[in-house]
Amino acid sequence: MSRPKRVVIALGGNALEDKSLPTTAESQLQVVKKTSEYLAEISCAGYEIAIVHGNGPQVGRILLATEAAKEITPAMPFDVCGAMSQGYIGYHIQQGLKLALAKRNRILPVVTVVTQVVVDKDDKAFQNPTKPIGPFYTEEEGKRLSEEKGYTVKEDSGRGWRRVVPSPMPKRIVEIGTIKTLWDTTIAVTCGGGGIPVIENEDGSLEGIAAVIDKDLAAERLAEDMDADILMILTEVEKVSINFNKPNQEDLSHLTIKEAEQFIEEGHFAPGSMLPKVLAAVNFAKSIPGRKAIITSLYKAEDALAGKCGTIIES
Numbered sequence: 001m002s003r004p005k006r007v008v009i010a011l012g013g014n015a016l017e018d019k020s021l022p023t024t025a026e027s028q029l030q031v032v033k034k035t036s037e038y039l040a041e042i043s044c045a046g047y048e049i050a051i052v053h054g055n056g057p058q059v060g061r062i063l064l065a066t067e068a069a070k071e072i073t074p075a076m077p078f079d080v081c082g083a084m085s086q087g088y089i090g091y092h093i094q095q096g097l098k099l100a101l102a103k104r105n106r107i108l109p110v111v112t113v114v115t116q117v118v119v120d121k122d123d124k125a126f127q128n129p130t131k132p133i134g135p136f137y138t139e140e141e142g143k144r145l146s147e148e149k150g151y152t153v154k155e156d157s158g159r160g161w162r163r164v165v166p167s168p169m170p171k172r173i174v175e176i177g178t179i180k181t182l183w184d185t186t187i188a189v190t191c192g193g194g195g196i197p198v199i200e201n202e203d204g205s206l207e208g209i210a211a212v213i214d215k216d217l218a219a220e221r222l223a224e225d226m227d228a229d230i231l232m233i234l235t236e237v238e239k240v241s242i243n244f245n246k247p248n249q250e251d252l253s254h255l256t257i258k259e260a261e262q263f264i265e266e267g268h269f270a271p272g273s274m275l276p277k278v279l280a281a282v283n284f285a286k287s288i289p290g291r292k293a294i295i296t297s298l299y300k301a302e303d304a305l306a307g308k309c310g311t312i313i314e315s
């Protein structure tokens with residue numbers, strides 16, 4: 001008997017936050033509960049899933065809070081802020097998804113694994129910050145923060161200005177053995193925020209480092225390690241486009257690896273937003289023939305698994 005299809009799902013910012021709501025923990029839980037309805041449907045359709053979530057806005061806000069409170073209590077280092085974001089987002093997904101599954105009479109444990117991901121301390125990303133975190137600013141605010149606090153700020157896909165931080169490549173998931181043990185019986189929320197970035201010292205010890213790994217690339221690492229059939233990247237847009245936001249924008253339903261690589265080279269995908277998604281999709285589709293990556297919106301996830309929408313990238 002063939003095993004159920006394994007799907008690693010990467011959840012984008014809109015699965016955790018609604019821009020029309022205040023950025024409170026209560027609002028996040030409210031959004032996560034809605035997101036969980038879609039995830040539960042996928043689980044009920046017979047797929048085995050693992051969840052990887054983003055943390056850009058959340059880790060940015062934790063950093064701002066800890067910096068603002070440093071007169072009262074010592075500021076938390078960057079890697080600890082990443083671990084905190086995994087904890088509270090995972091906690092919300094555990095609550096939301098358990099409830100959505102129970103409504104469907106599907107009894108499955110949902111567990112968050114605080115996950116470390118090894119990066120190379122010499123990764124060139126440390127010299128070129130690209131990962132947007134925290135709130136959006138106007139150009140004026142962004143440039144002022146850059147002068148006052150030494151932040152690197154960049155414009156983010158036409159949506160405003162944001163602080164950017166280094167985003168090194170994920171090389172190894174430290175807790176992968178545990179995730180493999182859990183897989184058959186449990187929905188694991190893992191590699192949240194791309195994983196807590198750690199470097200490996202010569203004595204074998206691990207040390208947290210100031211960076212935010214891209215969660216789509218970490219999800220790809222996980223999908224390969226788990227021998228998943230599908231890497232599904234859920235975001236705001238239903239399809240990947242070329243000439244994005246231009247009068248000649250063209251939405252793509254299907255991309256071969258070669259086509260995707262060509263469009264990457266032509267600069268159609270914004271670094272820090274769509275580029276890592278397409279890179280993750282290409283890497284996964286390339287890793288073994290037959291593996292498929294899908295980029296679509298949360299609301300179209302089930303239809304996309306049935307091949308009815310989204311952008312499918314395969315060999």
Ligand SMILES: Nc1ncnc2c1ncn2[C@@H]1O[C@H](COP(=O)(O)OP(=O)(O)O)[C@@H](O)[C@H]1O
Binds near residue numbers: 012237241273
């Ligand atoms: N070529 C493109 N095709 C589609 N969307 C693009 C493209 N380039 C940039 N984008 C933007 O990237 C966004 C997805 O990136 P982002 O919001 O950072 O991801 P996430 O959903 O993981 O939080 C889309 O909502 C869109 O605004």
Ligand SMILES: NC(=O)OP(=O)(O)O
Binds near residue numbers: 011013054132192194
């Ligand atoms: N870590 C990460 O990739 O977060 P976002 O998806 O929120 O950018």
